[in-house]
Amino acid sequence: MFLLNVKAHYDSAHFLRNYHGKCENLHGHHYVVEAALSYDDVGPGGMAFDFTEAKVHLRAIANELDHKNINDVPPFTELEPSAENQARWIFEELQKRLGGEGEHLAYVRVWETPNQWAQYSPRPVW
Ligand SMILES: Nc1nc2c(c(=O)[nH]1)N=C([C@H](O)[C@H](O)COP(=O)(O)OP(=O)(O)OP(=O)(O)O)CN2
Ligand SMILES: [Zn+2]
Numbered sequence: 001m002f003l004l005n006v007k008a009h010y011d012s013a014h015f016l017r018n019y020h021g022k023c024e025n026l027h028g029h030h031y032v033v034e035a036a037l038s039y040d041d042v043g044p045g046g047m048a049f050d051f052t053e054a055k056v057h058l059r060a061i062a063n064e065l066d067h068k069n070i071n072d073v074p075p076f077t078e079l080e081p082s083a084e085n086q087a088r089w090i091f092e093e094l095q096k097r098l099g100g101e102g103e104h105l106a107y108v109r110v111w112e113t114p115n116q117w118a119q120y121s122p123r124p125v126w
Helices: 051-065 083-104
Strands: 002-014 027-039 105-113 116-120
Touching (some): 027 051, 027 083, 051 083, 083 105, 083 116
Antiparallel strands (some): 002 027, 027 105, 105 116
């Protein structure tokens, strides 16, 4: 079994609507997002999937949030822009971009700060 991991980042503002505390105020994070793809084996080139291609897609999604107030970006105009919801949204967007390769997407992890992350997968992962 092989697990491939790529990273991207975005610097964004957000506020939590259903929260009582400092995070209900507009503030910023340097978000780091990781996406992992799982494969049973490598292809003839010794790679399961090209990191470069995976990063192109992940960076394109990160760029949709970069230097924005995430609360202004659909679906976060309605959906709470928590790390959990961002992880799920990025997972779904990445799966769409990956096409048939998307079935290998294992999880997306969003680091909100160096101390805390949320991870989404539609199925249990190790
Ligand atoms: N389960 C979640 N909990 C929280 C989320 C979240 O997305 N999922 N988000 C927040 C806020 O966005 C907040 O900005 C984080 O606040 P905090 O943990 O206080 O982070 P700080 O870096 O300011 O705190 P340190 O004490 O410096 O670590 C809150 N909770
Ligand atoms: Zn925050």
